[in-house]
Amino acid sequence: MGGDLGPRSVVPACVRALEKFPSLELTLFGDPAEISAELHSSHHARLTLVECESHVTQEDAPAFALRHKRDSSMGCALQALADGRVDGMVSGGNTGALMALSCHFVGKVNGVRRPAIGKSLPTETGSCFLLDLGANIGVCAEDLLQFARMGVEAQKLYTDQRPLKVALLNIGSEAHKGTEEIRRAAELFREAPDIEYYGFIEGHDLFTGCVDVVVCDGMLGNIAMKSAEGVIRLMGQKVFRFDQKNAFKSFFGQMAIKLLRKWRSQLEPARYNGASFLGLSGNVIKSHGGASSAAFFQAIVTAVHCAEADLAGRVDRALS
Amino acid sequence: MGGDLGPRSVVPACVRALEKFPSLELTLFGDPAEISAELHSSHHARLTLVECESHVTQEDAPAFALRHKRDSSMGCALQALADGRVDGMVSGGNTGALMALSCHFVGKVNGVRRPAIGKSLPTETGSCFLLDLGANIGVCAEDLLQFARMGVEAQKLYTDQRPLKVALLNIGSEAHKGTEEIRRAAELFREAPDIEYYGFIEGHDLFTGCVDVVVCDGMLGNIAMKSAEGVIRLMGQKVFRFDQKNAFKSFFGQMAIKLLRKWRSQLEPARYNGASFLGLSGNVIKSHGGASSAAFFQAIVTAVHCAEADLAGRVDRALS
Incomplete structure (x- = not known):
């Protein structure tokens, strides 16, 4: 979970986001032990941890991730988005794999030829x-x-x-x-x-x-x-x-x-920080891989804004 | 002559370059009246003016310049470079036309497939x-x-x-x-x-x-x-x-x-300022079109350095 710096950068960013947005609920997919270590025993009612079997690495080609990494933290988070259990998904991981897995789990908006990344x-x-x-x-x-x-x-x-x-x-x-x-x-x-x-x-x-x-x-x-x-x-x-x-x-x-x-x-x-994947049936936000905690916080803020505005739905309506 | 700002930017840059480099001689191709107006009646022994019939505009496509603008200020300056009357040529004009006319007048180095621009x-x-x-x-x-x-x-x-x-x-x-x-x-x-x-x-x-x-x-x-x-x-x-x-x-x-x-x-x-055209049998330097006088001066400095170091000759030897 969480790009080059992992939970060290992501977890403090999550805590800060929970403080900023009182109605925000976050689910973290990854290694609960690693994540908990960064939480320093503080308890957050709106933070849920989900244990995942594996994770996508920077070296995994998109096709490889699609074949062998569907149960990764990235794949599980995208499954949650597809199921409507979450309204947006943020990742600091491998961009190509994220796009491939997003297309697989979340799916493209009707009529979209190729989803794009924008900022x-x-x-x-x-x-x-x-x-x-x-x-x-x-x-x-x-x-x-x-x-x-x-x-x-x-x-x-x-x-x-x-x-x-x-x-x-x-x-x-x-x-x-x-x-x-x-x-x-x-x-x-x-x-x-x-x-x-x-x-x-x-x-x-x-x-x-x-x-x-x-x-x-x-x-x-x-x-x-x-x-x-x-x-x-x-x-x-x-x-x-x-x-x-x-x-x-x-x-x-x-x-x-x-x-x-x-x-x-x-x-x-x-x-x-926080680029939007556009043309998907859900809000997927990509953070810089090497994002600091402050930068990852911005990616979460972007995700909150996209989810609140229903950006994926807007793109769907604009293109169909 | 001289890109978007013409003699207004080029002439003061030339005067400054002549002061900086005591052995530099400059030939300006264009409208002698316009150039002289910018010289404010001051005389420079190492500055020569050459009158030209026409000039290349920003809108001229390379093929058009090649057919109809060979006698332009750009074409005449490149002819002087090809003849060895000058050791380097600086232009703030249309990049595509400059490359096409450079290939025509100065020619490519033996074995070069496509000349390039670098900085x-x-x-x-x-x-x-x-x-x-x-x-x-x-x-x-x-x-x-x-x-x-x-x-x-x-x-x-x-x-x-x-x-x-x-x-x-x-x-x-x-x-x-x-x-x-x-x-x-x-x-x-x-x-x-x-x-x-x-x-x-x-x-x-x-x-x-x-x-x-x-x-x-x-x-x-x-x-x-x-x-x-x-x-x-x-x-x-x-x-x-x-x-x-x-x-x-x-x-x-x-x-x-x-x-x-x-x-x-x-x-x-x-x-x-001052990008080099590489792969030609002469030193051609491209200034930004909208270059200020200070920026055009830098392009002349780049041209002096390239000419003194015989960059065109070095590229020729490295590629053959």
Whole structure:
């Protein structure tokens, strides 16, 4: 259970979430002994532990997980979601296996060709929903149109603005740029009556707030999001080193660094942890594998919001 | 001449470059009247103006430029490079047209399948050369291997470390991740005696300094670089707004902003302006289209370094 850091990161995040949401009930699937150790003997009436036989590893290929890991903590949690015993499921585990097992247990929404992974990212003016983040490599124009519709439903949770502007991520904004599928998708988007199509945007436009939803192949979305996160981390490192090396360790310098840190935290990946699997008949949320407890808490918050808004149901209605 | 801002950005950058490099001689191709207006009647013995009939626009498709814009400022400058009248060429214009005209006038190095565009990016420990940044969409494993060899030669200009570690940009670090061509490239890299192959890296690893050269398809490289730049700009905007809104305009706040600005300038795209076209028989450097004068100056500096180090010749020898 729980990605690279396991219960050490997940359990404190759960305790914090139970405190924040008084009507939240959590079920943890995994090794009860390991989980209990992290609970430090404190008792939570709204926390249930379910023992599972095995767990999915980062090395398990999706097909392997589907054949041999159905009784894993991941599989049991998804079964609970499919049965309606829970309203949302959060995992920090292997993304490919999570998608394969989600399709198996929870199932795809009627008419969805390929479920996608998406996330709301910070922009200059608010936020922007980017998908696909890695579930699909080599998508066609029709897939991209479905991603657009799913992304619009998801971004409605983050903004009251209507209609939501949708763009295609490309190598340039001119009409002749990109692959044939991207250019064909542009035609489909332009003709779709329910899509407010903005045009092609480039990587740097993701953060200007010019659009509300950005659609792309999973390979591109994954690289775009992770490159952006890499720069934010680089920023953290630079600030830290500056702190260490600063010979003039004055009170003023310390205060300034404190402000810098506070500011940086507004952009930190941890604040935006929790990607939604869209196109499934249930709310599945993927946390970063290496998420800290604070970041995993954010993924739970995302799951609560998606479940409360019935995001899976909204996507179902929008696509059928 | 000169990208979106034209002589207004280029001419002051040239004057600054002539001051920095006492043995530099510059030839400007474009409209002498426009250029002279920006020179403000000051005279530079090492600056030559060449009048050109036309110029390439951002809308010109590469094939159109090749047919109808050979006598443009871009075409004339590349002809001068091909003739050996200049040692390097810098342009802020249409990237596709620049590559097409470069291949026509300057020509590809013997054995190069597809020239690539690459750039050295800042990392936690130094820099990392990323290519291709958009010249090639839909590359095969053999192309990626050539990119790796070209990238190693280019990055040698930025670090004394040997051997240089090379990675493939992918959606995950596990062996089964990514497209078939990326996985096939990994096999070629592993078998190549002249490549110190590190493995797959993800977007966030670009900035950790774990490798010296990162190779990918032009679509991915373009999105990775521009997303990273977008975040850096977002950072600038946030700082600006923080500055404006900060009611408590304290000494600490001012100091924090000053520190952050200073730090941000280390990462600013302007500091890293100037991408190299690799695999051509001459040094062609591409500046950002919207480059400020300070950024265009950096592109000239990159061109001077590439020309002095004979980068085009190094790539030629490495690939033949």
